[in-house]
Amino acid sequence: MQHTKRALLLNPRDNVAVALTKLEPGDMVEVRGGVEKLVIRARDEIPFGHKIAIRDIPRCGYVVKYGYPIGRAKRDIRVGEHVHLHNLESLSTIRSVCGGG
Numbered sequence: 001m002q003h004t005k006r007a008l009l010l011n012p013r014d015n016v017a018v019a020l021t022k023l024e025p026g027d028m029v030e031v032r033g034g035v036e037k038l039v040i041r042a043r044d045e046i047p048f049g050h051k052i053a054i055r056d057i058p059r060c061g062y063v064v065k066y067g068y069p070i071g072r073a074k075r076d077i078r079v080g081e082h083v084h085l086h087n088l089e090s091l092s093t094i095r096s097v098c099g100g101g
Helices: none
Strands: 005-008 016-019 028-032 038-041 051-053 062-065 068-073
Touching: 016 028, 016 062
Parallel strands: 005 028
Antiparallel strands: 005 016, 016 051, 028 038, 062 068
16 A cells, blocks of 8 residues: 655645655655645655645746745646756746746
């Protein structure tokens, strides 16, 4: 029997949560921090403390953490994916894949 792992939702507006343990592909992840219970499946290995997408984020869509945009998606990001430098760009990036700096 597989145990559910946990991630923390810091703000109800967020589209990412923070992994409270290392997550492996296929792990069921219970997202806590909001009033509704959300369980998603991890698609990638996600280190402790890193972000996991709890909603689909379209290419150039904002990644929201703490209730505020922290960057934009370099490509489409699906629920359960690791959100980090490989698919997230800072809002201050000069050469944005989304254009406009």
